[in-house]
Amino acid sequence: MSEVIRKSITLLTAIKPNEEKEEWSATEISRKLNIPVQTVHRLLVSLEEYGFVFQNKETKKFRLGLTLLQLGFSIRDNLPVRNSSLPVMKKLWDKTRENVYLTVPEGDEGVLIDCINSQQSLKDAAPIGVRFPLCVGASKKVILAYMNTRVKQRILKGLMEKGEIKDLKKLEEDLVIIQKCGVAISFGEIKEKNVSVASPIFSWEDKVVASISVMIPDTRFTGSRIRDIISFTQKAAEEISEELGWIKRR
Known part of the structure; x- marks a missing residue:
C-alpha cells in the first residue's frame, strides 16, 4: 500500500468523533500518530479538498467531512x-x-x-x-x-x-x-x-x-x-x- 494512502487512512481513523472530542488540531493529530506536523498538514489539505475532512474556520481544528457520510449512505442505500x-x-x-x-x-x-x-x-x-x-x-x-x-x-x-x-x-x-x-x-x-x-x-x-x-x-x-x-x-x-x-x- 502506498505510504501516503496508509497515512491518510490512519489519519481519518484517528479523528473519528467520540463522546469527548469531535475536532482535532494538526498538532494533536501529529502527536497522536507520531507523524511530523508538516506531513499532517499536507494530508489534511489534500483530504479537505475532497471533503474527507472539514476545518472549522473559527477553531482551526479538523473533523471528518460529510463526503464520508455521503459515500457510506450511497453504498447502504443501494x-x-x-x-x-x-x-x-x-x-x-x-x-x-x-x-x-x-x-x-x-x-x-x-x-x-x-x-x-x-x-x-x-x-x-x-x-x-x-x-x-x-x-x-x-x-x-x-x-x-x-x-x-x-x-x-x-x-x-x-x-x-x-x-x-x-x-x-x-x-x-x-x-x-x-x-x-x-x-x-x-x-x-x-x-x-x-x-x-x-x-x-x-x-x-x-x-x-x-x-x-x-x-x-x-x-x-x-x-x-x-x-x-x-x-x-x-x-x-x-x-x-x-x-x-x-x-x-x-
Missing part, C-alpha cells in the same frame, strides 16, 4: 438486501416494539447497516456502521453458522489468529446448534442485560447475505414473549429471503 428488508423490519418492529437490526457480513466482521429503534430502548441502541467479529453476538454468529464450510473455516482461523475466539470448540458447537435451530440467541454479548435473537437472510443462490435481529432487555424476555420474538424474527428473515428470490427447502 444494497438490495437493505431495500428488501426495510418494510419487513418495520412490520417486525410493529409486532415487537423492540430494537430491530439488519446486519451484513464484510470479511470476518458483521456490520450493522440499518435499524429501527424502540423509544423505550433507545439508550441501548447500537449505532449504524458499528462492526463486530462474526464470533460475537447473535446477529453475527447466525451469519457465520450458515456460511459454507470452506469460508467458515477460513474465517474461524483468521479470528483465532487475531485472538477474537477464546474457546473454538464451544463456538463450533454453538454454530452447529444455530444451524439446526435456524435462530441464534445471545445474552449480553454486545450490550449487558440485553438479549438478541437473530435469523439468517438468504439470497436466491441460497447464500447467507445478512441477518435480521431483535434486541430486547432481558427483563422483558420471559414467558410466551420468548416464543413470540423467536417466531416473529424467523418469519421476518424468511420473508426477506423470499423477496430476494430464495426458495425455502421443503
